[in-house]
Amino acid sequence: MGQPSRGTARTTPNPLLSTHSVLTVRAWRHQKCSSGTEKMKIYIDGKFYDERNAKISVFDHGLLYGDGIFEGIRAYNGRVFRLKEHIDRLFYSAKAILLDIPLSHGEVMAATVKTCRLNKIRDGYIRLVVTRGVGTLGLNPNRCKNPSVIIIADKIQLYPPALYEKGMEIVTVPTVRNLHSALNPAIKSLNYLNNVLAKIEASNAGCEEAVMLNAEGFVSECTGDNIFIIKGNRLFTPPLSAGALHGITRQVVMEIAADSGMQVCEPNLTRYDLFNADECFLTGTGAELVPIVKIDGRVIGAGKPGPKTARLVAQYHSLTKASGEPIYE
Secondary structure (H helix, E strand, O other): OOOOOOOOOOOOHHHOOOOOOOOOOOOOOOOOEEEEEEEEEEEOOOOEEEHOOOEEEOHHHHOOOEEEEEEEEEOOOOOEEHHHHHHHHHHHHHOOOOOOOOOOOOHHHHHHHHHHHHHOOEEEEEEEEEEOOEEOOOOOOOHOOOEEEEEEEEEEOOOOOHHHOOOEEEEOOOOOOOOOOOOOOOOOEEHHHHHHHHHHHHHOOOOOOOEEEEOOOEEEOOOOOOEEEOOOOEEEEOHHOOOOOOOHHHHHHHHHHHHHOOEEEEOOOOOOHHHHOOOOEEEEOOOOOOOOOOEEEEOOOOOOOOHHHHHHHHHHHHHHHHHEEEEEE
16 A cells, blocks of 8 residues: 655744744653763654653644544664554554654655664664644644654553563453454544543452453454464454454564464454463563463463464564664764
8 A cells, every 4th residue: 555645844933843832752761871961852843842841732633632543663783674664554443544644655764764863772662643733622633733653662561571471461451352344443543532431440459461352252452452362273363344453563472473383363252262272362562472471360371471472472582683774873
């Protein structure tokens, strides 16, 4: 599919940085370098700001209504992993909500790499956000004339290291995945309340993650990750039609598994299928690959991370170390 293309970035004053009320963009922590603490540089509409001065308007519809889109991207060994695929998905989400990104596909890629370079990122996490822009307190998106692009390059650790070594326990939660006819799960929008509510239910159950079903009772995905099971030499994951996000890591793992001789399938899955799997794991850009050892109190397989999962993890890490868009040339 061809990519939407726009001209160069606008040079008009940024309404997000006006003197009226602002919301400071907070990142998780500062980058460190050998000479001491470096101030984080955050990209907002073509310019870079220190964390303290990186601000967006409280009238931005991304804040008021969750009207916008985002991508979470990883950098490994001085390269941005699967950058093109992430930016492809960003533009697909933008098209779905009629959001006109004020940069071309190539300009977004270049800005992402530059943000990593200025923050001295070698291994890190990039959050790319496109908001509808400043508007009125009303819902009408046509009042938002200038969409904004924000890029934060930092670090992330979603889960404790012990969960990768020993495996994670998860539960199924009551909150179901959004309907395709309502808010299509394929759109990676700033309105993540569906996932947040499921995450709250997971936390209330004492778990880090949770399985979300769709309205028909089939497995969709987890609150922030795709889910896979292994049975024999076959790898199963819910289809996109079940409400699963077209995850970049999901696709990479499916390619690795197929190249390794596994049969990759995308059927509708039920909780019964999960309970009786030989192995289970989750995938996500931030999470990478996380083994699952118990679901809803049922032990999965031998109750510890399985050998096929471990092999896929090793192959994934080898790939991330050797491929991606170079940050430093």
